[in-house]
Amino acid sequence: MxxxxxxxxxxxxxxxxxxxxxxxxxxxxxxxxxxxxxxxxxxxxxxxxxxxxxxxxxxxxxxxxxxxxxxxxxxxxxxxxxxxxxxxxxxxxxxxxxxxxxxxxxxxxxxxxxxxxxxxxxxxxxxxxxxxxxxxxxxxxxxxxxxxxxxxxxxxxxxxxxxxxxxxxxxxxxxxxxxxxxxxxxxxxxxxxxxxxxxxxxxxxxxxxxxxxxxxxxxxxxxxxxxxxxxxxSWEYCQEILKIGVPMGLSVFFETTVFAIVTILLSKFNVTTIAAYQSALNVVSFIYMIPISISTALTVLVGFEVGAKRYKDAKQYSWLGVAIAVLIAIGTGLIVVAFRYQVAGLYSTEEAVINLTANFLIFALFFQISDAIQATAQAALRGYKDVNIAFIMTLVAYWLICLPTGYLLANFTNLGARGYWIGLTIGLLAAGIALSMRLIHIQKQKFNETVTGTIN
Structure with a gap:
């Protein structure tokens, strides 16, 4: 590096x-x-x-x-x-x-x-x-x-x-x-x-x-x-790891459990709906490895530049990573939507499951874009070792926006199971926006520190 x-x-x-x-x-x-x-x-x-x-x-x-x-x-x-x-x-x-x-x-x-x-x-x-x-x-x-x-x-x-x-x-x-x-x-x-x-x-x-x-x-x-x-x-070093790692771990845990709870809530629907949801989720989870991989690289690169006090470079890496992730999400999402019936056919031979999976994959396009923004913005914040506020933001997004919105749309509108996809997308987009704003705030702080240090 x-x-x-x-x-x-x-x-x-x-x-x-x-x-x-x-x-x-x-x-x-x-x-x-x-x-x-x-x-x-x-x-x-x-x-x-x-x-x-x-x-x-x-x-x-x-x-x-x-x-x-x-x-x-x-x-x-x-x-x-x-x-x-x-x-x-x-x-x-x-x-x-x-x-x-x-x-x-x-x-x-x-x-x-x-x-x-x-x-x-x-x-x-x-x-x-x-x-x-x-x-x-x-x-x-x-x-x-x-x-x-x-x-x-x-x-x-x-x-x-x-x-x-x-x-x-x-x-x-x-x-x-x-x-x-x-x-x-x-x-x-x-x-x-x-x-x-x-x-x-x-x-x-x-x-x-x-x-x-x-x-x-x-x-x-x-x-x-x-x-x-x-x-x-050294308990001091252990505390430093826990201080940053526990919010990171909890954030990942709560994100993972949201999807587990949605799976449980979907059990009230018929077998076709459950099978179609699991198939679409498997496709999305597979593609999600790309923004996750970008996020891992981004955390390291931003951390490296912040440690060297090259805050301008850290800022450039942050937004470059977000941009790359979003562009890839759009590209892969459009490919999946274009071939959604063929992709759905990999998971089932039943026409009803294939059709519903293909329908879910349209919603998955917007889900992927929202997820790419929040994953990379959060990764950049980790590079700055700013994790506590980010954890609270993601907790609110997952549990107070994703789940309630999805539940209401799925059970009190004609959307059915599609409501959960929309709820998840809205929650992840809210997380992406909030985390991006936090990232801008942290970068301004670092810039001001640089200016103050130069003047002094």
């Missing part, structure tokens, strides 16, 4: 960071797909159990991962300030936090998992599979959380291709492990859907082993001495 001087150079640097992150995101998405497809090939009960387990785990994982993502803007700012030793301290204490949070999650899971599953009133077979799948996943919590800390460190240095290579090397391992543990091949036990959880956990250990090896043996990572003096615990 280097200092840039023109918009062309900045655009190139965003793309250089973005593409490996996007491929990594697609790789992680593929692991979920492997779990789902192979469990479905085993039998429908195991597929349902894995789906239930994933729906419970995803909000928790996304929320906790948000905490560890705080390592990126903090380390990027220290990197921009050329405070190499402090970068190492941030990473080391991020590892300590990952161990602590793993213990908390395991303890809470021990006491809460069965009550949650019992409350859902599942069939015994589905409930057993969901429980065993989540137990399998739990063996990978520690390496997964440490990996997220180390990944954030690597991203902070702008070396995003490293994680991409690790992901691409690990995917075949995950695929083979799913096959042998779900179906009981080559002498391994036949675990059904639960095997997908254990396969994922083993893959998490592979992720961690490869990442540790790279950091210890290869420059520029080895020069930071992250592991030799791992005993250097």
């Amino acid at each position: 280097n200092q840039t001087f023109t918009l062309k150079e900045k655009t190139k640097q965003i793309i250089v960071l973005l593409l490996p992150i996007l491929i990594t995101q697609l790789g992680m998405f593929s692991m979920v797909v492997f779990n789902t497809i192979m469990s479905g090939r085993y039998n429908s009960s195991d597929l349902a159990g894995v789906a239930i387990g994933t729906s419970i785990w995803s909000p928790v994982f996304n929320g906790i991962s948000g905490i560890f993502l705080a390592v990126s803007p903090i380390a990027a700012q220290r990197f921009g300030q050329k405070k190499k030793e402090e970068v190492s301290f941030v990473v080391k204490n991020g590892i300590y936090l990952s161990v602590l949070i793993t213990m908390i999650v395991v303890i809470l899971g021990y006491f809460l998992l069965n009550p949650i599953l019992n409350f859902m009133k599942l069939s015994p077979k589905v409930q057993d599979t969901a429980f065993d799948y989540l137990v399998g996943l739990s063996f990978g919590l520690l390496p997964l959380f440490i990996f997220n800390v180390l990944r954030s460190f690597i991203y902070a240095l702008g070396k995003t291709r490293v994680i991409m290579i690790i992901m691409l090397l690990s995917l075949p391992i995950n695929l083979v492990l799913n096959y042998v543990l779900i179906f009981g091949k080559f002498g391994f036990p036949e675990l059904g859907g639960a095997g997908a959880g254990y396969a994922t956990a083993i893959t998490d250990w592979v992720f961690l082993a490869m990442t540790v090896y790279v950091i210890k043996k290869h420059e520029p990572f080895s020069s930071y001495s992250v592991f030799p003096n791992l005993k250097e615990f």
Whole structure:
């Protein structure tokens, strides 16, 4: 990651960071797909159990991962300030936090998992599979959380291709492990859907082993001495990570749970509507990886420039990232709308489901644009380490605008399930506008600080 001087150079640097992150995101998405497809090939009960387990785990994982993502803007700012030793301290204490949070999650899971599953009133077979799948996943919590800390460190240095290579090397391992543990091949036990959880956990250990090896043996990572003096615990650094990471994690958690709640609310509609919504949401979730990848790169780049006190460059990166995300959202959205019936046909052979999915995908175009604005504006704010106000803004948008608006439109107008798409779009657009205004405010503050410092 280097200092840039023109918009062309900045655009190139965003793309250089973005593409490996996007491929990594697609790789992680593929692991979920492997779990789902192979469990479905085993039998429908195991597929349902894995789906239930994933729906419970995803909000928790996304929320906790948000905490560890705080390592990126903090380390990027220290990197921009050329405070190499402090970068190492941030990473080391991020590892300590990952161990602590793993213990908390395991303890809470021990006491809460069965009550949650019992409350859902599942069939015994589905409930057993969901429980065993989540137990399998739990063996990978520690390496997964440490990996997220180390990944954030690597991203902070702008070396995003490293994680991409690790992901691409690990995917075949995950695929083979799913096959042998779900179906009981080559002498391994036949675990059904639960095997997908254990396969994922083993893959998490592979992720961690490869990442540790790279950091210890290869420059520029080895020069930071992250592991030799791992005993250097500092509550001050942990507090800094939590101060930024907790609002980030909660923001991601509440965004994820909004979609889970909409799915639950849609259960009152017929099977065709539910299937069409899930199909359209899957398409949108897949495309959403692009703005998410831009956001990850943007947080690092803005943090790097803010750390170096190049506030003009940080501002240019911020709005360049927003613009790129919106343009891509418009482009991909128009392609999906143009081929909506063909896309819908990938998910179902029933004409009613295809037609309704195609209809939902029209609304998804505007949803994607709104989501691109809010995701990248929020990412830029994270680069400035401004997260508390952003969290409140997103909380209001998700829970006081998205859900109530969607519920009212879906249940008190003729829109039906389409009302939820409109509600989600309006809420995300409100978040995008509010976060953009906050970003403008922060940038003006930094500009005034520069002017005041120059005068003094």
